[in-house]
Amino acid sequence: MTIKEAQETVDQWIKTYGVRYFSELTNMAVLTEEVGELARVIARKYGDQSFKPGEKDNLGDEMADVLWVLLCLANQTGVDLTAEFKKNIEKKTQRDKTRHINNDKL
Secondary structure, eight states: OOHHHHHHHHHHHIIIIISSOOOHHHHHHHHHHHHHHHHHHHHHHTSSOOOOTTOOOOHHHHHHHHHHHHHHHHHHHTOOHHHHHHHHHHHHHHHHTTTTTTOTTO
16 A cells, blocks of 8 residues: 555545544644554563553554554645655655764664
């Protein structure tokens, strides 16, 4: 699935099952909430914390939740994530093409 197809799939799902998009502000809050849930799993899986009884390692599901809400926000605000991601890669390449290679810490 391409990014464009993912945006279209989310849009169709919202129109079929979701009634309508939540407001942009609500979705921004939901995105923040989902990133927090992802952080919790990462802290327990890779950090010093352990899973509490009943918690599970659902890393992929939490990442997908973050992506879902990001795709919603892109659709709502008219952002073509494919085009923006391509531009972002070009920006990073120009800015950082030698930065990491020359970083002795890496």
